[in-house]
Amino acid sequence: MNEPSYREPRRTKYWPVRIGLVAVALIAASGAWAIREISGQQSETKVFSKYVDASGAISLPDNFETAFVHIGTVAVAPKPDQPVDELHGTYTRPEDLAAFLKDGKFPDGAVLVKEVRSTGNSKLTTGEAAYGAGIKVWFVMIKDSKGRFPENELWGDGWGWGLFEGEDRTKQVAVNYSTECRSCHVPVKKQDWVYTQCYPALNAK
Ligand code: HEC
Structure with a gap:
């Protein structure tokens, strides 16, 4: 008790x-x-992405020439009867190429760098040759499948869009992708905005 x-x-x-x-x-x-x-x-x-900061600012991958894969080059002449005067070489990370070959699409974080060079043009033993000369610009696209930067005007349609002038690899000069990039990429909207037909490595069997 x-x-x-x-x-x-x-x-x-x-x-x-x-x-x-x-x-x-x-x-x-x-x-x-x-x-x-x-x-x-x-x-x-x-x-x-190590090429994107917290606000969505894009940087040019400094080692893309040695660490990325060259997936194709497009030779451009200003008019049909004029010689080629620009070479557009496009590069992606090895893992992005592997993912594309597996699934037919670029994964989140995928990086595309398009390097634009003027040409040297001369008659070589192979023919009338145009070969890469000075750098004009680099274009960069970074895949963002989550819409991470809705306020940033360089992000939209599933990508971040950047432009670097040849004189300074650190200087990103694009301001608004929808006025500076988008309309030219509309023809390939159904290919996730990428000119995949121009890159033989993406179509490798
Ligand atoms: C005058 C039209 C035009 C404009 C403006 C333009 N592009 Fe492109 N872009 C193209 C074409 C066409 C290709 C593929 C063929 C080539 O390189 O000539 C291409 C290819 C690319 C590639 C290589 C991957 C791909 O999509 O095929 C990147 C990266 C790229 N552009 C980024 C940009 C960015 C970023 C901007 C804006 C800052 C931009 N482009 C503005 C027409 C344009």
Whole structure:
């Protein structure tokens, strides 16, 4: 019969402490969860692409000439009766080429670099040759299948769009993809905006 009188005071004594401890634990846990959420979001943006910062600014991959795969070159003459005066060489990361050959599409984070060079034109032992000379510009497209930068005017239609002038690899000069890039790529909208027919490596069997 002593038991109730022994237990009662014990409960009244420790319950508030317990509730307090549970509350502290809950607050700590939700704080930790919030921190994980925020840092998770940041690292998601960071790991998305090493060529894109948190605001969506695009940089030219500095090592694309040696680390990327050349998927094709387009020779362009200004008019039908004039010689070729530009060469457009396009490059992608090896993993993007592998993914395209597997699924027929570019994966999230895929990178395309189009290098535009003027030409040297002369008669070689092979014929009337046009070969790559000075750099004019680099165009860059980075695949974004999640619509990460809705406020940034260089992002839309599933890609980030960038332009670098030949004199400075670090200077991105495009301002608005929908006025500077989009209309010229509309003919290949159904190919996810890429001129895939121009790149033999994408059609390799
Ligand atoms: C005058 C039309 C025109 C404009 C403007 C234009 N493009 Fe293109 N782009 C093309 C054509 C055509 C090709 C493929 C054939 C070639 O290179 O000539 C191409 C190819 C590319 C490629 C190689 C991959 C692909 O899609 O085939 C990239 C990258 C690219 N453009 C990015 C851009 C970006 C970024 C802009 C805007 C800053 C832009 N382009 C503006 C016509 C254009």
